[in-house]
Amino acid sequence: xxxxxxxxxxxxxxxxxxxxxxxxxxxxxxxxxxxxxxxxxxxxxxxxxxxxxxxxxxxxxxxxxxxxxxxxxxxxxxxxxxxxxxxxxxxxxxxxxxxxx
Amino acid sequence: xxxxxxxxxxxxxxxxxxxxxxxxxxxxxxxxxxxxxxxxxxxxxxxxxxxxxxxxxxxxxxxxxxxxxxxxxxxxxxxxxxxxxxxxxxxxxxxxxxxxxxxxxxxxxxxxxxxxxxxxxxxxxxxxxxxxxxxxxxxxxxxxxxxxxxxxxxxxxxxxxxxxxxxxxxxxxxxxxxxxxxxxxxxxxxxxxxxxxxxxxxxxxxxxxxxxxxxxxxxxxxx
Numbered sequence: 001x002x003x004x005x006x007x008x009x010x011x012x013x014x015x016x017x018x019x020x021x022x023x024x025x026x027x028x029x030x031x032x033x034x035x036x037x038x039x040x041x042x043x044x045x046x047x048x049x050x051x052x053x054x055x056x057x058x059x060x061x062x063x064x065x066x067x068x069x070x071x072x073x074x075x076x077x078x079x080x081x082x083x084x085x086x087x088x089x090x091x092x093x094x095x096x097x098x099x100x101x
Numbered sequence: 102x103x104x105x106x107x108x109x110x111x112x113x114x115x116x117x118x119x120x121x122x123x124x125x126x127x128x129x130x131x132x133x134x135x136x137x138x139x140x141x142x143x144x145x146x147x148x149x150x151x152x153x154x155x156x157x158x159x160x161x162x163x164x165x166x167x168x169x170x171x172x173x174x175x176x177x178x179x180x181x182x183x184x185x186x187x188x189x190x191x192x193x194x195x196x197x198x199x200x201x202x203x204x205x206x207x208x209x210x211x212x213x214x215x216x217x218x219x220x221x222x223x224x225x226x227x228x229x230x231x232x233x234x235x236x237x238x239x240x241x242x243x244x245x246x247x248x249x250x251x252x253x254x255x256x257x258x259x260x261x262x263x264x265x266x267x268x269x270x271x272x273x274x275x276x277x278x279x280x281x282x283x284x285x286x287x288x289x290x291x292x293x294x295x296x297x298x299x300x301x302x303x304x305x306x307x308x309x310x311x312x313x314x315x316x317x318x319x320x321x322x323x324x
Contacts, residue, residue, distance in 0.1 A: 048287035
């Protein structure tokens with residue numbers, strides 16, 4: 001089995017277990033204020049890190065290229081309340097065009 | 102007054118709008134080197150968009166799939182907290198709970214929350230969750246087929262599309278300066294670690310550091 005499949009199995013088990021646990025755990029356990037704070041912070045913190053690495057990292061180096069331009073376009077469109085799918089396609093299109101120049 | 106009918110229509114609207122994101126997932130996933138089978142397995146069996154994007158993003162950047170999977174599971178931890186509020190709202194028995202857990206995601210939770218009655222909360226949850234599940238899997242498959250046909254992802258800016266997709270997922274959460282600072286701090290720490298650590302680790306470590314910062318530094322309004 002390739003390591004990608006191992007990763008997929010970990011995700012299948014892990015993600016389902018979390019969903020099921022939430023429906024099953026007694027309220028008082030997760031109702032604690034700091035647990036709630038952490039729950040709000042985890043996606044924000046991880047997505048921040050993910051975006052940075054996705055857009056600026058190239059292996060173990062940092063590289064500024066058309067990906068960053070795409071991200072700026074995405075941010076502008078999101079600020080203008082453009083829906084998700086057109087926003088993603090526009091970012092890809094701008095990055096692709098920039099590479100043609 | 103909210104009728105059952107309007108709950109169903111709203112849910113289908115959200116389902117349609119969200120379900121088509123699967124096209125971008127399928128396209129980017131096969132462009133990242135996953136097979137069509139692997140891509141479809143993720144949408145069928147993992148079924149939580151941000152985690153799926155995280156996994157393929159890390160693989161595309163040369164990371165270890167195990168690190169990618171751990172990041173993806175961490176990112177999926179919010180579903181646990183959704184389940185908590187849903188449990189109160191939907192009041193599910195043991196077997197129902199097992200069958201319903203798979204569709205506990207951002208959108209089904211949002212469409213169930215704040216409904217005046219348990220009946221409407223259930224309608225919102227199931228119509229949203231099931232319509233997204235069906236569409237998300239269909240569009241993932243279509244995107245995966247298209248992705249394998251078109252070749253080099255950079256030519257089409259698909260690498261930029263991943264960043265844009267993540268930003269879209271993050272955007273609605275950046276409502277306070279506290280949240281924005283946490284996101285930027287996570288990004289900065291991750292980038293600082295890119296030259297120093299194996300691929301995938303900067304994301305977990307940067308994200309972890311930002312969570313700690315967010316917990317320690319409390320904005321005055323909340324204190």
